[in-house]
Amino acid sequence: MATRQQLAAHCRILQQAYAFKILHLESVADQPVRQLSVGQRQLVSIARALAGQPDVVLLDEPASALDPISTQAIEDLMDELKHNYTLVIVTHDSSVARRAQRTAIMQNGLLTIRDPTAVPQATA
Numbered sequence: 001m002a003t004r005q006q007l008a009a010h011c012r013i014l015q016q017a018y019a020f021k022i023l024h025l026e027s028v029a030d031q032p033v034r035q036l037s038v039g040q041r042q043l044v045s046i047a048r049a050l051a052g053q054p055d056v057v058l059l060d061e062p063a064s065a066l067d068p069i070s071t072q073a074i075e076d077l078m079d080e081l082k083h084n085y086t087l088v089i090v091t092h093d094s095s096v097a098r099r100a101q102r103t104a105i106m107q108n109g110l111l112t113i114r115d116p117t118a119v120p121q122a123t124a
Contacts, residue, residue, distance in 0.1 A: 038065060039069070043073065055085070057085045
């Protein structure tokens, strides 16, 4: 008979496998992380977080240092996840911030809550 720890470990493996499936990562699930692209690594990190079935998912600069295709994949994923999870996203990228339902902006030490359409454009 399996112990509670063994059952819990098995459940985590199944949850992670399910997260990999919904993120279309089955093909890279067995590859060493160092062989994955930066975008795939980011998606794998999100899949691992989702495997724990959290109520809130914190994404810190989720599209940072990604190519446009990987950035689009992360942004599309965030659009899907926001229906089932509370997402807290920390970003400097205004295109990522625009996808939020509510936006908190820290500027000069002050925090303001704004409509997502009010996110300022990035300046050069």
